[in-house]
Amino acid sequence: MLEVLQALFWAIFGVAIDKLWDSYGKKSIIKVRKNYIQQKKSSLYKGSRCIEYVKMYYKDCEKNQLAVCRLGQVNITIPFLTLPEWKGLSVDLLRNKNVLKYVETNVCDYPINNKEIKIRQSIGQKLFDDPSLFLHRVNLEGNKICFEVGEYNYFKRLSFFSDFENETYLCAVRGKKRKAKLRDRYLPSAREAASRGDNIIPIGCDTAVVIKRKGEYYVALHYRSSQTANYSSSAMVVPSFGFGSIKNIKGNPLLFSFLKEYSEELFNREEVETIGEHSDPEWFVNQFVEIQDIIKLIKQNEFYFTLLGCGFDPIGGFFNLSTVAIIDNEEISEKVFENCVGNWETDRNLSKTIGFVPLFGKEIERLALELKAAPSTLYTLSCVQNYVKSNVYLSRESAYMGVDIGASSVKVCITKGSGSIQKTSFPTPTKANDFIAELATILKEATQSTSVNVVGMAFAIPGRVDNNTCAILSVPNISWLTNSVISSCEEYFHCKIAVINDANAGAYYEKGYGCLKGIKHAIYLSMGTGVGGCAVCNGQLDFGAHGQAGEFGHIIICSDGKKCSCGQYGCWETYFSTKAILEKLKLIPIADENISLEYVAQMLRKKDEHYIKMFDEFLKYYEIGIINLMQIYDPEVICLGGGLVQAFPEIKTNTEVIISKMNKKANVFLAEHDKYSCAMGAADYLADSIKRNAYM
Numbered sequence: 001m002l003e004v005l006q007a008l009f010w011a012i013f014g015v016a017i018d019k020l021w022d023s024y025g026k027k028s029i030i031k032v033r034k035n036y037i038q039q040k041k042s043s044l045y046k047g048s049r050c051i052e053y054v055k056m057y058y059k060d061c062e063k064n065q066l067a068v069c070r071l072g073q074v075n076i077t078i079p080f081l082t083l084p085e086w087k088g089l090s091v092d093l094l095r096n097k098n099v100l101k102y103v104e105t106n107v108c109d110y111p112i113n114n115k116e117i118k119i120r121q122s123i124g125q126k127l128f129d130d131p132s133l134f135l136h137r138v139n140l141e142g143n144k145i146c147f148e149v150g151e152y153n154y155f156k157r158l159s160f161f162s163d164f165e166n167e168t169y170l171c172a173v174r175g176k177k178r179k180a181k182l183r184d185r186y187l188p189s190a191r192e193a194a195s196r197g198d199n200i201i202p203i204g205c206d207t208a209v210v211i212k213r214k215g216e217y218y219v220a221l222h223y224r225s226s227q228t229a230n231y232s233s234s235a236m237v238v239p240s241f242g243f244g245s246i247k248n249i250k251g252n253p254l255l256f257s258f259l260k261e262y263s264e265e266l267f268n269r270e271e272v273e274t275i276g277e278h279s280d281p282e283w284f285v286n287q288f289v290e291i292q293d294i295i296k297l298i299k300q301n302e303f304y305f306t307l308l309g310c311g312f313d314p315i316g317g318f319f320n321l322s323t324v325a326i327i328d329n330e331e332i333s334e335k336v337f338e339n340c341v342g343n344w345e346t347d348r349n350l351s352k353t354i355g356f357v358p359l360f361g362k363e364i365e366r367l368a369l370e371l372k373a374a375p376s377t378l379y380t381l382s383c384v385q386n387y388v389k390s391n392v393y394l395s396r397e398s399a400y401m402g403v404d405i406g407a408s409s410v411k412v413c414i415t416k417g418s419g420s421i422q423k424t425s426f427p428t429p430t431k432a433n434d435f436i437a438e439l440a441t442i443l444k445e446a447t448q449s450t451s452v453n454v455v456g457m458a459f460a461i462p463g464r465v466d467n468n469t470c471a472i473l474s475v476p477n478i479s480w481l482t483n484s485v486i487s488s489c490e491e492y493f494h495c496k497i498a499v500i501n502d503a504n505a506g507a508y509y510e511k512g513y514g515c516l517k518g519i520k521h522a523i524y525l526s527m528g529t530g531v532g533g534c535a536v537c538n539g540q541l542d543f544g545a546h547g548q549a550g551e552f553g554h555i556i557i558c559s560d561g562k563k564c565s566c567g568q569y570g571c572w573e574t575y576f577s578t579k580a581i582l583e584k585l586k587l588i589p590i591a592d593e594n595i596s597l598e599y600v601a602q603m604l605r606k607k608d609e610h611y612i613k614m615f616d617e618f619l620k621y622y623e624i625g626i627i628n629l630m631q632i633y634d635p636e637v638i639c640l641g642g643g644l645v646q647a648f649p650e651i652k653t654n655t656e657v658i659i660s661k662m663n664k665k666a667n668v669f670l671a672e673h674d675k676y677s678c679a680m681g682a683a684d685y686l687a688d689s690i691k692r693n694a695y696m
């Protein structure tokens, strides 16, 4: 009897408890849990804590695996794990078909968290079965990254995300031992898995949208909405998206996914949340027109979308691409400026949701440092400044590094706008690696001690260069200086490196700062071991069709003459150059073994007859060369530079005499002979090339 009563009591009481639980308990527990997680999420994203967190889970995370970025003058270390071999790779996702491979699959290794799905359904969250892009495999083919992506339904994707997020916060809060099953299973191997292709990883993308207004570049920033999973209450990120909603897309799904999402974001059309809403014909037509507009811009090179880097975001639990979308067309930029609303992550309750901040300057640094930006966003932002084309490099924040690589020393200067801001030199190393290491140190110091951003490098080399391709053709005196070293430097420093012949760099210096400034027709002659130079025609330095003009040392002044290192016979420099003079002296029996130009100059000043006679002989050959050049170019100015002129400045007077004997007119100046003139000239050359869009 008692048992029956007991059973009856528990049956009634149990049902009551169940009912109570269903109507109050469950909801409040869900609410409490949600708030708790939200709180922990916010605290997780506070700068250094975030980095520590990554380190905790990546024991092998060496310092160099954290991406160190530069935003203006600020260095930022971010826990965005970019694979080392991908560093510096830049891939145009839109135009390079090899970059993307689309696979059709329905296989997903991630467990489905039915409990979480039920909770979401119970609080009225919509789950739709719209397929989105998942990453299956990443391959490196040469210097190209190839992504294999396939579609997977949103339902499972959500399931993975929610599990992963919860685990992430609980791990961070309670220590790694508890509740770390999912993480232990997936996180340590996720990066490798992406390369091996034995797993499928959600793929996300942070894209900085850069627009151009009145010649200046601006980047879109927005505040995250509170409903955004990972970054509640944090601010300042560039628009980002998972490659979702790709239903019925043929061709390049990444391109379409990108354009579709961006046309919505950029042109202020509300994103549609269910398939049904897509059936509005007007909506489709508008989108189609906008996408066509963007494709037109892509073809005109006025819109480009570049992959800056990618890596596994251990906090978000997905593979993230950092990209930049740059719109050079000012008309479309204006449209974007007026209409841009951001995406579902944007907090539309804040009055200034989307702001366009100048890409260069203090504001962007302040935002990056003071506000909680996602790691991958910081990475993207810090990269963007190096990827914007054309005149943005000429803004006051940008600087150029000129590197004059001589046989005995390397001279480095950093210049911006008008003049140099830092100069330094080091003995020419015997190995390429030492050279790169020295440059890296200089660059680091410059970044810390000055307020500029070095956006490019130019090497002045004592050898022949093809100016069109920047390829080194020959460098007789420095064996390690090869094209592959240039490639290594480009990879290491993440920038295109311009290469210029050192005499041409000298001419650039004179044109920018010295006696050729503002001159329309001139000859720059660099006389040292060899003789080189450059003509200024109509105010422009003339490098010729292949960058081979101005090889004045190899004009032939004597048929059947001496054999030259270039293979010709009777070249000017075999008769008049430092090398020619020293070789001649070796034939003369003299007491001093260490014969040098200075010694010869001394003897001339002492009016030593023997040396005067010998030097007059050299000057005869010099005269032939100068007469030829005067006849060809008819310059206003002849600028004389190089070691030989430094030792014998009287050559200036000799030149004036030659010109007056010809009954012609031209002013003769000595080059300024700043130790750093070639380095500065190279930097100027780079600035000019960028202006002409020859690089980047």
Ligand SMILES: [Zn+2]
Binding pocket: 553, 554, 564, 565, 566, 567, 568, 571, 572
């Ligand atoms: Zn020659």
